[in-house]
Amino acid sequence: MHIYYSDLAAFNSICTVSIFVEMDFDAVAKYSVLHAKPSGLTLQYGTAGFRTKAENLDHVMYRMGLLAVLRSKQTKSTIGVMVTASHNPEEDNGVKLVDPLGEMLAPSWEEYATCLTNAEEQEIQTILSDVCQKEAVSLHQDAFIVIGRDTRPSSKKLSQAVIDGVSVLGGQYHDYGLVTTPQLHYMVCCWNTQEHYEKATVEAYYQKLAKAFVELTKQAFSPGDSHRSLKVDCANGIGALKLQEMECHLPRELLIQMYNNGTKGKLNHLCGADFVKVHQKPPQGIEVKPNERCCSFDGDADRIVYFYNDAAGHFHLLDGDKIATLISTFLKELLSKVGQTLTMAVVQTAYANGSSTRYLEETMKVPVHCVKTGVKHLHQKAQEFDIGVYFEANGHGTVLFSKAAVEKIRHLAKEEKDNQKREAAKMLENTIDLINQTVGDAISDLLVIEAILALKGFTVHHWDAMYTDLPNRQLKIKVADRRVIDTADAERRVVAPPGLQEKIDGLVKKYKLSRAFVRPSGTEDVVRVYAEADTQENADTLAH
Numbered sequence: 001m002h003i004y005y006s007d008l009a010a011f012n013s014i015c016t017v018s019i020f021v022e023m024d025f026d027a028v029a030k031y032s033v034l035h036a037k038p039s040g041l042t043l044q045y046g047t048a049g050f051r052t053k054a055e056n057l058d059h060v061m062y063r064m065g066l067l068a069v070l071r072s073k074q075t076k077s078t079i080g081v082m083v084t085a086s087h088n089p090e091e092d093n094g095v096k097l098v099d100p101l102g103e104m105l106a107p108s109w110e111e112y113a114t115c116l117t118n119a120e121e122q123e124i125q126t127i128l129s130d131v132c133q134k135e136a137v138s139l140h141q142d143a144f145i146v147i148g149r150d151t152r153p154s155s156k157k158l159s160q161a162v163i164d165g166v167s168v169l170g171g172q173y174h175d176y177g178l179v180t181t182p183q184l185h186y187m188v189c190c191w192n193t194q195e196h197y198e199k200a201t202v203e204a205y206y207q208k209l210a211k212a213f214v215e216l217t218k219q220a221f222s223p224g225d226s227h228r229s230l231k232v233d234c235a236n237g238i239g240a241l242k243l244q245e246m247e248c249h250l251p252r253e254l255l256i257q258m259y260n261n262g263t264k265g266k267l268n269h270l271c272g273a274d275f276v277k278v279h280q281k282p283p284q285g286i287e288v289k290p291n292e293r294c295c296s297f298d299g300d301a302d303r304i305v306y307f308y309n310d311a312a313g314h315f316h317l318l319d320g321d322k323i324a325t326l327i328s329t330f331l332k333e334l335l336s337k338v339g340q341t342l343t344m345a346v347v348q349t350a351y352a353n354g355s356s357t358r359y360l361e362e363t364m365k366v367p368v369h370c371v372k373t374g375v376k377h378l379h380q381k382a383q384e385f386d387i388g389v390y391f392e393a394n395g396h397g398t399v400l401f402s403k404a405a406v407e408k409i410r411h412l413a414k415e416e417k418d419n420q421k422r423e424a425a426k427m428l429e430n431t432i433d434l435i436n437q438t439v440g441d442a443i444s445d446l447l448v449i450e451a452i453l454a455l456k457g458f459t460v461h462h463w464d465a466m467y468t469d470l471p472n473r474q475l476k477i478k479v480a481d482r483r484v485i486d487t488a489d490a491e492r493r494v495v496a497p498p499g500l501q502e503k504i505d506g507l508v509k510k511y512k513l514s515r516a517f518v519r520p521s522g523t524e525d526v527v528r529v530y531a532e533a534d535t536q537e538n539a540d541t542l543a544h
């Protein structure tokens with residue numbers, strides 16, 4: 001592993017003199033001018049970091065490089081910076097900071113990020129000093145930052161701006177270049193666990209996942225099996241490059257055919273997980289034959305949804321709720337085979353289809369918790385259990401295993417005398433190794449799902465038939481100021497403006513099996529409306 005130092009001439013001269021003990025504000029100011037803020041622009045660090053048109057992000061990147069150094073010094077850990085705008089259009093870009101265990105940035109630091117990004121040039125110094133003081137950042141501490149980027153044309157230059165910010169404050173860095181968002185999260189975690197989690201290379205990531213997949217599916221593949229071919233829509237993004245790199249590590253029985261691999265089409269344009277979920281139809285650039293199992297990644301490969309067309313040509317979506325159900329059913333069965341009473345729960349948001357919640361609670365007897373939209377909320381809740389399965393309906397999710405659960409399972413996989421129990425424990429152990437626990441990961445989730453389907457001998461039909469989704473509709477509404485809407489109860493009820501919730505309640509009562517809520521988006525200037533009911537027509541009318 002190489003550690004790169006900045007090649008900035010100015011930085012080199014600074015670091016020999018000050019050895020990072022003080023911030024060199026002259027250098028910070030000099031480079032701030034080179035990464036100037038467009039006047040009048042204000043941005044907010046939202047659910048997924050900063051996102052906007054790429055041409056407005058140069059100063060944000062530079063400043064996030066600065067902030068990442070302070071966060072690294074404060075936590076005495078490696079911090080990640082990922083340059084991506086996920087499923088947004090190719091012209092957009094964005095950035096988010098990744099905290100020490102691969103998780104999302106702490107909320108107080110989100111505020112610093114917003115403040116620093118919107119500051120005028122002459123205010124930067126004061127803000128950096130304030131952060132150091134409030135957070136007791138020791139400037140003597142070394143800083144190490146890992147950087148990754150997606151395939152957008154603007155990403156390379158923007159990640160260079162991050163590097164400028166890191167270097168000017170004397171931080172060291174490793175630039176992973178083109179990686180998926182979850183790969184970068186995984187690398188951050190590796191660095192901070194002294195590589196106990198795994199070696200901090202993309203190659204080691206492939207090897208670990210592939211080994212776990214091979215072990216887990218050992219008994220599953222039968223010769224001449226025709227169900228194991230899978231068509232993958234890569235959204236013309238980074239997922240294509242990385243899945244291609246990984247393919248040689250995977251067994252031949254898993255036949256992956258890639259579409260929208262970025263050689264022709266535009267990123268996220270008429271394809272990708274978000275397109276498929278929102279439009280409820282297959283992406284362009286892929287021929288979907290009846291009953292063929294297909295899936296879509298989003299632009300930075302942290303989300304996945306499955307879909308197929310039935311014999312009558314009807315489109316079926318298997319979203320995050322279906323994925324959570326499949327995985328938790330599988331885990332629950334293994335746990336009962338092992339004879340262990342580890343706590344397990346599924347964490348969802350208000351957007352989870354009511355049928356999935358009912359199926360999990362009533363049929364599977366798995367406790368379900370509802371939290372606010374945004375991965376960080378799901379992740380946090382899932383940490384409360386030995387096994388926490390979390391997925392947003394849009395396909396972002398993973399499974400978290402507590403340290404105690406991992407130790408117990410690894411012990412049983414080795415020492416358990418009862419053959420059947422030991423084998424089940426081994427399967428759980430391989431499942432743990434197959435899952436990227438830092439964040440939702442389309443490649444890792446794909447392998448988990450394919451392994452479970454193969455082991456259960458399930459076709460996409462069997463999986464889809466576990467429960468039937470309630471018809472639903474999501475709408476976006478532009479309003480003058482979305483912040484007037486305030487919600488409670490994991491965003492399922494409106495508490496302001498007064499009277500709105502009563503109106504919604506009145507409408508919901510008119511339909512069977514119905515549910516509806518509104519909330520201001522955390523990533524777009526819109527209010528989102530969600531409704532579900534017994535028929536599509538009723539769901540549509542209720543939403544409208």
Ligand SMILES: CC(=O)N[C@H]1[C@@H](OP(=O)(O)O)O[C@H](CO)[C@@H](O)[C@@H]1O
Nearest residue numbers: 047048374375392394521522523524
């Ligand atoms: C309904 C919906 O899909 N909301 C998305 C969207 O959040 P909003 O706060 O709804 O804009 O973007 C988030 C970040 O990518 C993602 O976590 C979330 O699931």
Ligand SMILES: [Mg+2]
Nearest residue numbers: 086298300302
């Ligand atoms: Mg994404």
